[in-house]
Amino acid sequence: MSSPASAGLFTxxxxxxxxxxxxxxxxxxxxxxxxxxxxxxxxxxxxxxxFAWNLLTAGYIEQTxxxxxxxxxGLLFMGKLLEPVWGSKEFLKFIFxxxxxxxxxxxxxxxxxxxxxxxxxxxYMPVSGFHGILxxxxxxxxxxxxxQELSLLKIKAKxxxxxxxxxxxxxxxxxxxxxxxxxxxIFGTYIGWIYLRYMQGKPETKLRGDPSDDxxxxxxxxxFLRPVIDPIASIFHRMLCGRSENSSDGxxxxxxxxxxxxxxxxxxxxxRERGARALEERLATEKxxxxxxxxxxxxxxxxxxx
Numbered sequence: 001m002s003s004p005a006s007a008g009l010f011t012x013x014x015x016x017x018x019x020x021x022x023x024x025x026x027x028x029x030x031x032x033x034x035x036x037x038x039x040x041x042x043x044x045x046x047x048x049x050x051f052a053w054n055l056l057t058a059g060y061i062e063q064t065x066x067x068x069x070x071x072x073x074g075l076l077f078m079g080k081l082l083e084p085v086w087g088s089k090e091f092l093k094f095i096f097x098x099x100x101x102x103x104x105x106x107x108x109x110x111x112x113x114x115x116x117x118x119x120x121x122x123x124y125m126p127v128s129g130f131h132g133i134l135x136x137x138x139x140x141x142x143x144x145x146x147x148q149e150l151s152l153l154k155i156k157a158k159x160x161x162x163x164x165x166x167x168x169x170x171x172x173x174x175x176x177x178x179x180x181x182x183x184x185x186i187f188g189t190y191i192g193w194i195y196l197r198y199m200q201g202k203p204e205t206k207l208r209g210d211p212s213d214d215x216x217x218x219x220x221x222x223x224f225l226r227p228v229i230d231p232i233a234s235i236f237h238r239m240l241c242g243r244s245e246n247s248s249d250g251x252x253x254x255x256x257x258x259x260x261x262x263x264x265x266x267x268x269x270x271x272r273e274r275g276a277r278a279l280e281e282r283l284a285t286e287k288x289x290x291x292x293x294x295x296x297x298x299x300x301x302x303x304x305x306x
Contacts, residue, residue, distance in 0.1 A: 016088050017075055017076050024062055025072065027041070028068040031061060042057075042061050043058035043103055044125070045110040045114075046123035056103070058129075059132060059133060060130065062129055067130075067131075074130075097191070102133075102187045110127075110179075126180075133188060135165075135185045139189055140196060142158045142159075165186065196210055196215070197210055
């Protein structure tokens, strides 16, 4: 019999997240029953042309049991926090964009590594999995509840993406299969940040992105490295987004001296407040479910004693 605490923990999952979880499980079952499906659905750079659809399908194909378990649980638990804040449409849009652009970046990286090293393994290694999107979710959690301390890890939520990448890089030195997951994690994190920083729309305010200093690229790094990271990051921002950060400008992002859409730090603050409220409501709901489970358990025990 499950404890009341665990009963509350495993409730509140959204319908959309449950639906995507079913897709992940079905994708895993498919490649186990028909192993040849991996060559069609996973990202294999040498076959992406003409099989361009694998840029979309690769993110939903988990080849291992532990992969589908981690991806499904990560989707359900992070999704029930992010989807109420973003909305179902925006949540699904985030998954689609991060998945597709991450696959494109991994494809380009594999081609580049092949031309540099002449190792054909980079062209024929099947890359797939939902972990790039999960990395993007961690960036979303960093955005909406940056100062929320995680009771198990004793760290603030804003350090989750950085810690995940650090551990992944360390593990990559201990395994020969790091090329199958590390680029996906790195690009998933970066694309997730690019989207939330510059592109995510806010229909209620007609603004885009999150220009707050707390969500700058340098916020992924320790404080003492930020003076070095900020100038480098601003160069890539101009190249990739046509936007730059001006720390002396109270409006945040500028382009040719004019404020950019979405350069409202007040909206960024409101977004974090909504995230905090959503988390509080979620915790309150789980506590209520736990209390009800305790009451029902006591009633059952009383009836059995009678």
